[in-house]
Amino acid sequence: MSHQPAAACSPIPARAGIGLRFQHHQAVIEDKPQVAWLEVHTENYMGCGAPLRDLDVIRREYPISLHGVGLSLGSVERLDLGHLACVRRVAERVEPALVSEHLSWSRILVENPSTYLRFRHSTIAEWEFLAAVAARTGCGILCDVNNIYVSAANHGWHASDYLTALPSSAVGEIHLAGHSIRELDGGRVLRIDDHGSRVIPEVWQLYSEALSLFGPVPTLIEWDTDVPPLDTLLDEAARAEALLRGAPESVARADAA
Numbered sequence: 001m002s003h004q005p006a007a008a009c010s011p012i013p014a015r016a017g018i019g020l021r022f023q024h025h026q027a028v029i030e031d032k033p034q035v036a037w038l039e040v041h042t043e044n045y046m047g048c049g050a051p052l053r054d055l056d057v058i059r060r061e062y063p064i065s066l067h068g069v070g071l072s073l074g075s076v077e078r079l080d081l082g083h084l085a086c087v088r089r090v091a092e093r094v095e096p097a098l099v100s101e102h103l104s105w106s107r108i109l110v111e112n113p114s115t116y117l118r119f120r121h122s123t124i125a126e127w128e129f130l131a132a133v134a135a136r137t138g139c140g141i142l143c144d145v146n147n148i149y150v151s152a153a154n155h156g157w158h159a160s161d162y163l164t165a166l167p168s169s170a171v172g173e174i175h176l177a178g179h180s181i182r183e184l185d186g187g188r189v190l191r192i193d194d195h196g197s198r199v200i201p202e203v204w205q206l207y208s209e210a211l212s213l214f215g216p217v218p219t220l221i222e223w224d225t226d227v228p229p230l231d232t233l234l235d236e237a238a239r240a241e242a243l244l245r246g247a248p249e250s251v252a253r254a255d256a257a
Helices: 022-031 050-058 081-094 126-137 145-155 159-165 201-214 230-245
Strands: 016-019 038-041 064-068 098-102 108-111 140-144 171-176 180-183 189-192 219-221
Touching: 016 230, 022 050, 022 230, 050 081, 064 081, 098 171, 108 126, 126 140, 126 159, 140 145, 145 159, 145 171, 145 189, 145 201, 159 201, 171 201, 201 230, 219 230
Parallel strands: 016 038, 016 219, 038 064, 064 098, 098 108, 108 140, 140 171, 171 219
Antiparallel strands: 180 189
16 A cells, blocks of 8 residues: 655645744744744643734744644553643644644654663664554654754664664654753763754764655754744754755655555
């Protein structure tokens, strides 16, 4: 049975976008920067007030992706139906082009996490689990390249192996961000996914590998702490855009055949 690639189904263009934060609302409304699309955190718009009214204006000019962080899909507890209802209300008002959530319905992407510990009795690799979730549920994958790099560095994985294990037809979006480094006792180093700096060269290289595997995929620049001026985000997006333009359009998607 044929399976259309997730990126091809998405109304978000296969170009670079940025995460929209409150401090940039007015600049986006007034200046209308040249960026292909915007992503917002769903939970930030569950109330009323100025942020939601701003988003009503902004969404007339840009495709919007809703990215949730509160459904806790990997929890052993049941899904929080109250929270899900709030997500639905925001989605009905904003009419997003995509909905994503950290590891359920049409056009939802599930994002791989960044991790700092492993369960001793785990019987399956994270990338195998993520691929199985996509295969069994039909959801798409939001491939966070920075998260893969962080987790691989923390656990001794090979980041490239993680990428090649993902079903390319399921990858509908890519995230890029910066991270910090913490030195631990005994000379150990822990990488922390804090989204507070520019993308490092090693993650840009891994992103190039991802594009060679998945083709041009909508790509988001995330920046959540120590948020810089809007121009800095646009500069990072421009670098991603340049790599997207050079990505092969006809990537072989054997799992889509």
